[in-house]
Amino acid sequence: MFELVAGKVKEGMKDAGASSGDLWKVPIDEIHIIDGFNVRAENAEQREHIEFLTASIVANGFYQNRPLAGYVALKDGKNIVCLTDGHCRLEAAREAIKQGAEITALPVVISPKGTSVEDLTVGLVTNNTGKPLSQYEIGVVCKRLVDFGWDEKQIGQRLGMPTAKVSGLLELAGDPAAVRKLVSSGVVSASQAIETLKKNPETAVEKLEAGAAKAKAAGKKKATKKHIDEKPTYRAVCKALVEWDDSDRSEAGWKKVVKMAHAACGS
Numbered sequence: 001m002f003e004l005v006a007g008k009v010k011e012g013m014k015d016a017g018a019s020s021g022d023l024w025k026v027p028i029d030e031i032h033i034i035d036g037f038n039v040r041a042e043n044a045e046q047r048e049h050i051e052f053l054t055a056s057i058v059a060n061g062f063y064q065n066r067p068l069a070g071y072v073a074l075k076d077g078k079n080i081v082c083l084t085d086g087h088c089r090l091e092a093a094r095e096a097i098k099q100g101a102e103i104t105a106l107p108v109v110i111s112p113k114g115t116s117v118e119d120l121t122v123g124l125v126t127n128n129t130g131k132p133l134s135q136y137e138i139g140v141v142c143k144r145l146v147d148f149g150w151d152e153k154q155i156g157q158r159l160g161m162p163t164a165k166v167s168g169l170l171e172l173a174g175d176p177a178a179v180r181k182l183v184s185s186g187v188v189s190a191s192q193a194i195e196t197l198k199k200n201p202e203t204a205v206e207k208l209e210a211g212a213a214k215a216k217a218a219g220k221k222k223a224t225k226k227h228i229d230e231k232p233t234y235r236a237v238c239k240a241l242v243e244w245d246d247s248d249r250s251e252a253g254w255k256k257v258v259k260m261a262h263a264a265c266g267s
Helices: 009-016 044-060 087-098 117-126 135-147 152-159 163-173 177-184 190-199 204-217 225-229 234-246 251-265
Strands: 024-027 031-033 068-075 078-085 105-110
Touching: 009 024, 009 068, 009 078, 031 087, 044 087, 078 087, 078 117, 117 135, 117 152, 135 152, 135 163, 135 177, 135 190, 152 163, 163 177, 163 190, 177 190, 177 204, 190 204, 190 225, 204 225
Parallel strands: 031 078, 068 105
Antiparallel strands: 024 105, 068 078
16 A cells, blocks of 8 residues: 655645646656556556547647646655646646647646545545546545545545445455456446346356457447346357367366256246
8 A cells, every 4th residue: 555745845846846826837757656546447448538638638738727636745855746636637648748749847736734645545536527437446446445444434425425336336346356357448337247246146257258258249349238148049059069069078068058058048
């Protein structure tokens, strides 16, 4: 778990070479990323969002009325500006510079005195001014707050959501890695994963992976309830049986055929 030691804002801005007006104008190379703080999942949807922001910045510049949020922390005896909100916009700005955008500094609003790591973590959800976090990403925030010693009711109150929803997101955060990977990659929705896991935890991973494969074969980016709950047809069972007889005469292969047959019959 990362730790932050509060630094002195004015000294931090001076050390970073920042200028002030209505906002602090911080040199882009002096805006530091806190290792492990950002909960954004790296997937195709996220990359598309960054590319969209980059194109906007190249065409229109960085909107000064959409400042980043930061926290001045003391590290190795130096006050530095750490980013707490606006990771996508910072990444897009850096990419825009590579494409020729003339950007040297970005507007940053600094957290007031007394702001804690817990406050900053809650802010990942409540202070987000850009692309909303996915349900999976909010689940990561909930898990982090549990690690801080918060209970589900307290988390719900601070994030503005029912305790039952917090509980469901926490269950997802603790589910098998295969399920979390499907959700974080955007192939399966968090709600669909939670529903499938509740129905039958033992077969959930298999059903979700099979549903994702069906969706991909159909040219869809995300598996829906139809893909996941669809029962195998009589034809599919016969095909699996033939394949088992021809090549896979293992116990595992036979069990797969039997499972498909039961599902097709609704038993």
